[in-house]
Amino acid sequence: MTFKKRRVKLEDIARHLNISIATVSRALDESPRVKESTREKVFKTAKAMGYMPNQIAKSLSSGKTNIIGVIIPRYDEPFFIEVCRGIDEYAREHNYKILISSSRNSFEFERDNLIAFERGLVDGIILSPTHETEMFAHIRNITRKGIPVVLFDNIREEVPGADHILIDDDKASFNAVEYLIKKGKKRIAFIGGIIEKKVFQDRYKGFLEAMKQYNVTIYDELVMHCASLDRDLEDMEIQNFFKNQKIKPDAVFACTDNYGLLAMKTLLRSGRKIPEEVSVIGFGDLGLGAVFVPSMTCIAQPTFEMGQKAAALLIDQLNEPSDVKHHKRVVKLATNLILRDST
Amino acid sequence: MTFKKRRVKLEDIARHLNISIATVSRALDESPRVKESTREKVFKTAKAMGYMPNQIAKSLSSGKTNIIGVIIPRYDEPFFIEVCRGIDEYAREHNYKILISSSRNSFEFERDNLIAFERGLVDGIILSPTHETEMFAHIRNITRKGIPVVLFDNIREEVPGADHILIDDDKASFNAVEYLIKKGKKRIAFIGGIIEKKVFQDRYKGFLEAMKQYNVTIYDELVMHCASLDRDLEDMEIQNFFKNQKIKPDAVFACTDNYGLLAMKTLLRSGRKIPEEVSVIGFGDLGLGAVFVPSMTCIAQPTFEMGQKAAALLIDQLNEPSDVKHHKRVVKLATNLILRDST
DNA sequence: TAAAAAAATACAAACGTTTGTATTATTATA
DNA sequence: TATAATAATACAAACGTTTGTATTTTTTTA
Numbered sequence: 107m108t109f110k111k112r113r114v115k116l117e118d119i120a121r122h123l124n125i126s127i128a129t130v131s132r133a134l135d136e137s138p139r140v141k142e143s144t145r146e147k148v149f150k151t152a153k154a155m156g157y158m159p160n161q162i163a164k165s166l167s168s169g170k171t172n173i174i175g176v177i178i179p180r181y182d183e184p185f186f187i188e189v190c191r192g193i194d195e196y197a198r199e200h201n202y203k204i205l206i207s208s209s210r211n212s213f214e215f216e217r218d219n220l221i222a223f224e225r226g227l228v229d230g231i232i233l234s235p236t237h238e239t240e241m242f243a244h245i246r247n248i249t250r251k252g253i254p255v256v257l258f259d260n261i262r263e264e265v266p267g268a269d270h271i272l273i274d275d276d277k278a279s280f281n282a283v284e285y286l287i288k289k290g291k292k293r294i295a296f297i298g299g300i301i302e303k304k305v306f307q308d309r310y311k312g313f314l315e316a317m318k319q320y321n322v323t324i325y326d327e328l329v330m331h332c333a334s335l336d337r338d339l340e341d342m343e344i345q346n347f348f349k350n351q352k353i354k355p356d357a358v359f360a361c362t363d364n365y366g367l368l369a370m371k372t373l374l375r376s377g378r379k380i381p382e383e384v385s386v387i388g389f390g391d392l393g394l395g396a397v398f399v400p401s402m403t404c405i406a407q408p409t410f411e412m413g414q415k416a417a418a419l420l421i422d423q424l425n426e427p428s429d430v431k432h433h434k435r436v437v438k439l440a441t442n443l444i445l446r447d448s449t
Numbered sequence: 450m451t452f453k454k455r456r457v458k459l460e461d462i463a464r465h466l467n468i469s470i471a472t473v474s475r476a477l478d479e480s481p482r483v484k485e486s487t488r489e490k491v492f493k494t495a496k497a498m499g500y501m502p503n504q505i506a507k508s509l510s511s512g513k514t515n516i517i518g519v520i521i522p523r524y525d526e527p528f529f530i531e532v533c534r535g536i537d538e539y540a541r542e543h544n545y546k547i548l549i550s551s552s553r554n555s556f557e558f559e560r561d562n563l564i565a566f567e568r569g570l571v572d573g574i575i576l577s578p579t580h581e582t583e584m585f586a587h588i589r590n591i592t593r594k595g596i597p598v599v600l601f602d603n604i605r606e607e608v609p610g611a612d613h614i615l616i617d618d619d620k621a622s623f624n625a626v627e628y629l630i631k632k633g634k635k636r637i638a639f640i641g642g643i644i645e646k647k648v649f650q651d652r653y654k655g656f657l658e659a660m661k662q663y664n665v666t667i668y669d670e671l672v673m674h675c676a677s678l679d680r681d682l683e684d685m686e687i688q689n690f691f692k693n694q695k696i697k698p699d700a701v702f703a704c705t706d707n708y709g710l711l712a713m714k715t716l717l718r719s720g721r722k723i724p725e726e727v728s729v730i731g732f733g734d735l736g737l738g739a740v741f742v743p744s745m746t747c748i749a750q751p752t753f754e755m756g757q758k759a760a761a762l763l764i765d766q767l768n769e770p771s772d773v774k775h776h777k778r779v780v781k782l783a784t785n786l787i788l789r790d791s792t
Numbered sequence: 793t794a795a796a797a798a799a800a801t802a803c804a805a806a807c808g809t810t811t812g813t814a815t816t817a818t819t820a821t822a
Numbered sequence: 823t824a825t826a827a828t829a830a831t832a833c834a835a836a837c838g839t840t841t842g843t844a845t846t847t848t849t850t851t852a
Contacts, residue, residue: 162570166836182534470839
């Protein structure tokens with residue numbers, strides 16, 4: 107007998123106890139305005155009738171949904187998932203839920219997602235812009251409406267009114283490459299990512315700076331920027347990169363941990379010895395860098411903390427009285443070079 | 450000047466054009482009940498005033514949120530993320546959003562999440578039960594209220610009214626182990642997962658069946674069930690497993706791809722040759738099985754499709770007229786043994 | 793050109809809460 | 823015991839839509 111019984115609402119409780127809806131509402135809120143005995147009766151009846159508050163009605167009435175919208179470029183990137191975990195953890199502790207949307211590396215999707223979020227479903231937004239995102243007008247539109255926004259990871263342009271969280275990619279790369287140079291490496295290969303992406307520009311910059319500062323020759327043949335957005339294609343690209351090199355690199359600096367692992371795989375399969383003949387450093391410590399044989403040296407980012415911090419900044423904005431002019435904050439997080447067997 | 454201008458609503462458009470709210474609403478809906486010229490005026494004004502419909506009000510009025518709630522045991526498991534991607538893809542195509550919540554491998558959290566979803570925030574729920582989930586009463590509570598539910602992956606008990614999606618774990622394991630046996634392996638090690646989890650019980654069962662059917666000796670020392678819920682601990686457990694074995698396995702069947710990779714890592718580091726001395730098969734093809742050197746043979750599950758199917762079943766339930774008695778469906782998906790260098 | 797039919801629009805209730813204000817019931821004070 | 827103070831409750835508007843029904847306007851028909 108699948109007869110769908112109507113949801114119990116405040117009115118039902120009120121009618122049953124012959125009191126007003128307002129009193130029921132206040133009783134359930136433990137307001138001091140209702141008599142102890144009434145409150146007890148209401149609780150008992152609510153439980154007996156299986157009352158469940160209607161979140162939507164609550165939200166409409168209060169103007170708050172307690173949902174944070176999160177937009178990331180892709181799901182199949184442990185970095186973003188880990189950030190989401192951080193956001194989720196902090197959010198949950200503060201009574202917020204998160205609604206994750208992928209922009210699928212597309213500016214169009216990013217904008218559409220943003221517009222969807224603008225319809226009052228979320229109280230605030232945490233966003234990691236895609237590499238396609240050149241114009242930030244769509245984000246400014248949101249902040250201008252007074253909707254709190256926190257940006258992270260790939261920020262090409264600062265948005266007035268939004269908070270920003272970044273990694274010092276430039277410096278992190280510099281340190282890693284410097285480390286290779288000091289180990290005596292002369293032919294250092296660089297595997298970058300989509301060059302339109304600010305983080306990859308910065309990592310490249312750090313590489314260049316270190317090479318120049320220590321006067322190490324940069325071989326064009328040993329520099330590539332991965333353009334693929336798909337795991338399988340990345341693999342192909344990296345294989346091709348190493349295939350016909352006349353100069354054999356004695357070190358590889360890869361701008362993601364996946365690139366690092368793919369490089370190691372390709373090198374090992376072509377018979378090269380790691381780290382004896384060639385060292386490898388990856389960026390990020392979420393893939394299987396620690397499990398790979400040999401394990402991979404890499405730059406660890408505080409990914410989870412990044413998410414937590416993003417959530418913290420957003421919720422902080424949400425708690426601001428609306429007449430306070432929000433002061434834009436830029437948070438820079440530090441990285442950490444983890445030495446393993448590949449160097 | 451951060452003055453928060455009030456959201457534009459239907460009323461504002463109505464007043465501006467001196468027509469009724471109902472007409473504005475219908476005009477924006479392209480209802481045939483409004484005159485062409487009126488519709489045009491409304492659209493123009495809406496755009497000019499920057500109107501954005503209020504999703505919450507819409508939901509309250511229509512009784513639909515167009516949100517699907519998804520509960521998974523953990524985020525840091527590529528399997529679940531991939532399923533979520535599948536759900537998201539299908540959902541998005543059908544104008545639904547997904548709200549993901551992690552139960553953190555805890556029954557308590559799972560139940561709490563379910564209760565949160567019961568508050569009318571989501572139209573339906575897709576859930577993968579934790580290993581702790583023995584009682585399914587909390588899920589039955591939901592279906593009884595007429596809220597559509599689809600379960601996947603770790604289903605210990607069928608829930609009346611819910612749809613179920615599973616993998617034929619038993620058979621997949623049987624086939625993999627049979628493959629090892631036919632290759633002539635005599636000392637096959639088994640690395641299982643939390644034994645409370647139905648999927649791991651089934652994978653173990655498949656292993657046992659194959660071993661018995663072909664009369665291969667099962668060495669207690671070569672069988673373990675990983676109990677950890679944390680990546681680092683898993684690593685330790687597996688290292689310990691191999692450490693003091695008197696019998697050296699000539700093959701390893703691991704119940705997740707991560708276990709498989711950890712096993713390969715441990716074996717390689719202790720100087721064993723793969724596949725010459727020992728073969729390894731993993732379950733799942735989402736980690737770096739293809740990137741590892743040597744690459745890992747594994748049982749591939751249609752993870753993304755699983756998510757799509759789950760969303761499809763759920764949305765199908767949502768579209769059912771509410772008086773139709775829903776017929777519970779059980780969908781079983783097939784797996785595929787991918788041969789690589791580790792065997 | 794008046795009545796009937798059709799088209800366009802307006803009205804008002806509903807969705808399930810919250811919350812400010814008004815009212816009633818209770819207790820304290822003189 | 824009448825009155826003031828306070829406690830408890832009820833009323834009603836508000837949140838921003840949707841939608842069934844009533845009303846008005848326009849068009850068609852005789």
